Amino acid sequence: MLRWIVEGNSMAESGNVASVMADYLVGAGVSHVFTYPGDPTIEFLEALRRSGCEVVLGRREGTAVFMAEGYAQATGRLGACVSTLGPGSTAIVNGVAAATWDRVPMLAISGQIETAREQFFTHQVVDHQALFGPITKWAGRVEAAAVGVTLRKAIRTATAERPGAVHLSVGGDVFKTPVAGTDVVVPPLEAERLGIEVHRAPTADADTVGALRRARRPVILAGIGAVRAGATESLTRCAETIGAPVVVAPMAKGVLPEDHPYFAGVLDMACNTVMWDLLAGSDLILAVGFDPVELIKPWTLRVPVIHVDALANTDQIYRADIELVGAIPVILDALSGDWQGQPRWAEAEVRRHRENLSALYYAGRNPDRLNPTDVVDGVRAALPPDAVVSCDVGSHKLLVGQGWRTTRPRGVLMSNGLSSMGFGLPAAIGAKLADPGRPVAALVGDGGFAMAATEMRLAAALGLPIAVVVFVDESLNRIELKQMAQGYPSTATRIEPMDLTRLAESMDCDGVRVETVAELEKATGSLGELSRPLVIEAVIDPAQYEHQF
Incomplete structure (x- = not known):
C-alpha cells in the first residue's frame, strides 16, 4: 500500500x-x-x-x-x-x-x-x-x-x-x-491563527475593549465555531472575568460546562421566550463562534453585537459593527486580559434566571404519567457525565436541547442546521464506533426511530452496547400541535402503534417497554453495564409539549 x-x-x-x-x-x-x-x-x-x-x-x-x-x-x-x-x-x-x-x-x-x-x-x-x-x-x-x-x-x-x-x-x-x-x-487539518483582525463599521466605537467595559448587562452567545476552536477554557475565563451569562446554541452544548454558575441556557430550544428575553434585556451581546444556521426564530434584537469568530460576519443575520476575526481563544483571552472593573452580573442573578427557566421547563408535568421531561431526566441520571447522547428531530429534541446537562463539548450530537429526522440512531452508532469507551445513548421520537430502526441489527452485529430510548406518543407531535393551533384535525401526523420490544428482540437486541417513572428507573438502572444494544420504548404523555413551545 x-x-x-x-x-x-x-x-x-x-x-x-x-x-x-x-x-x-x-x-x-x-x-x-x-x-x-x-x-x-x-x-x-x-x-x-x-x-x-x-x-x-x-x-x-x-x-x-x-x-x-x-x-x-x-x-x-x-x-x-x-x-x-x-x-x-x-x-x-x-x-x-x-x-x-x-x-x-x-x-x-x-x-x-x-x-x-x-x-x-x-x-x-x-x-x-x-x-x-x-x-x-x-x-x-x-x-x-x-x-x-x-x-x-x-x-x-x-x-x-x-x-x-x-x-x-x-x-x-x-x-x-x-x-x-x-x-x-x-493537507493541513487544523488552523493556528496568530493575529486578530479588527473590522469596524464607520460609525462603530474605535475602542473595542472600551465598548465592552461600558456595557452593564453584557451576555455571551456561544456557538459551534467556539467548539471547533477548542475555546472552552478561554470562554469560561472570559465569562468569569466579565461576569457575563453565557447562552449557547444547541450544537454548542457543553462548550461552557452546564454546571457552571454563568451558564444561562440554550437558545431556540424549549422555553425559548425566556432565553430571547434574556438577550433582549442585555445592552451588549458578545457573539462567540455563533453560527446563524442554528437560528429557528428570526433575529429581531436591536442590542449591539460584537462578532468574535474565525470568519467575518458575512451572514449579516445580525448587525455587528465590530468584528474580531481570528483564533477565538486568542481573542477571548485578549478581552479578558484587558478587562478592568467588577463582574457585571452576580452569579445569584444568573442562578435566578436558571431557576425561572427550570420552572418553565417542567411546566405541565403530570405526576401520574410518564412525561417527556421524566425521560430526559431519567436517562441523564443513569449515565456518567462523560456520556454522549445523540438526539433526533421532533418535540423531544427541544426538551433534550434545553434540559440535558453536559459538561464537555461534543457530548450532545444533533442535526440543528438542516434539522433532519432519522439522524439520532445512526449518529449514535457512528459515535460509539469512534470512541468505544464512552457510553452512548440515542434519544429519538417514534417517527425518527421508524426511519432508521433496522440499524439496530447493525448495532447488534457490531456488538455496540448503546441505549436507544424512543419517546412513543404515536404522533409527529411538532406538526400535529401546529395543526391544532390552526384549528385543523390531525392529518398525516399519526403513527400506528408498534411493539418495539419484539422488534428489538428480532434484531438481536434487548427491549423493554416503560410507562411509569418507576419502570423507567428500573430499565435505565444498568445503562452503564450493557452488553448489547437496548431499546427502551418509553410510552409518554405528550401533553407536556403544549406548555413548552
Whole structure:
C-alpha cells in the first residue's frame, strides 16, 4: 500500500486510484467509512479494507451517511461515506446536505458508471455535480491523472472553516486505473491563527475593549465555531472575568460546562421566550463562534453585537459593527486580559434566571404519567457525565436541547442546521464506533426511530452496547400541535402503534417497554453495564409539549 505523510515527502509506490484515495482518508485520520456498496465501488472498498480502515455496512445509504456525520460530530475529525451510482447517490443527498448545514466535515464518495459510457448512457446515470453542487462546499470528480490534488482539495475544503460536505464522483473504471509515483501528502487539518483582525463599521466605537467595559448587562452567545476552536477554557475565563451569562446554541452544548454558575441556557430550544428575553434585556451581546444556521426564530434584537469568530460576519443575520476575526481563544483571552472593573452580573442573578427557566421547563408535568421531561431526566441520571447522547428531530429534541446537562463539548450530537429526522440512531452508532469507551445513548421520537430502526441489527452485529430510548406518543407531535393551533384535525401526523420490544428482540437486541417513572428507573438502572444494544420504548404523555413551545 501507499504510505502517507502529513507535510513533507513520502516514499512513492505504485498503486491504483482506489488505493491512493484510501491512503488519503487514513492519512486524514478516518478510521471508519460507512457505506452501502455497489458494483463501481468494489475496488475502493477493498482498498479501504487493505489500508486498515474499517468499512461499515449501513442498512441503507441514508443512514450510513448519518453514521458518518455522527462519527464526525463526536470526534471533530473528517467523516466519510461511500455510495454507489444512481439511486445510491440520490439516497445520500439528505445526509450530505445535513453535514453541510450542520457544519460537519465530511467526504462523500459516489461510484459512477464507467467513463466511456457516462456521456450517453442513461440507466442509473445521475449528474453528480449538478445534484450535489448546491448542497456541498464542493462537488468534484476524480480523474487518475489528478487523484492526489483532487483528494487534497476535497479534504482541505471539507475541513476548512466553516466545515461541511464535499462530494466526489468516481467512475468504476477510474478506481482501477493504475497510478505510479503518487506521493500521498495530507493537507493541513487544523488552523493556528496568530493575529486578530479588527473590522469596524464607520460609525462603530474605535475602542473595542472600551465598548465592552461600558456595557452593564453584557451576555455571551456561544456557538459551534467556539467548539471547533477548542475555546472552552478561554470562554469560561472570559465569562468569569466579565461576569457575563453565557447562552449557547444547541450544537454548542457543553462548550461552557452546564454546571457552571454563568451558564444561562440554550437558545431556540424549549422555553425559548425566556432565553430571547434574556438577550433582549442585555445592552451588549458578545457573539462567540455563533453560527446563524442554528437560528429557528428570526433575529429581531436591536442590542449591539460584537462578532468574535474565525470568519467575518458575512451572514449579516445580525448587525455587528465590530468584528474580531481570528483564533477565538486568542481573542477571548485578549478581552479578558484587558478587562478592568467588577463582574457585571452576580452569579445569584444568573442562578435566578436558571431557576425561572427550570420552572418553565417542567411546566405541565403530570405526576401520574410518564412525561417527556421524566425521560430526559431519567436517562441523564443513569449515565456518567462523560456520556454522549445523540438526539433526533421532533418535540423531544427541544426538551433534550434545553434540559440535558453536559459538561464537555461534543457530548450532545444533533442535526440543528438542516434539522433532519432519522439522524439520532445512526449518529449514535457512528459515535460509539469512534470512541468505544464512552457510553452512548440515542434519544429519538417514534417517527425518527421508524426511519432508521433496522440499524439496530447493525448495532447488534457490531456488538455496540448503546441505549436507544424512543419517546412513543404515536404522533409527529411538532406538526400535529401546529395543526391544532390552526384549528385543523390531525392529518398525516399519526403513527400506528408498534411493539418495539419484539422488534428489538428480532434484531438481536434487548427491549423493554416503560410507562411509569418507576419502570423507567428500573430499565435505565444498568445503562452503564450493557452488553448489547437496548431499546427502551418509553410510552409518554405528550401533553407536556403544549406548555413548552
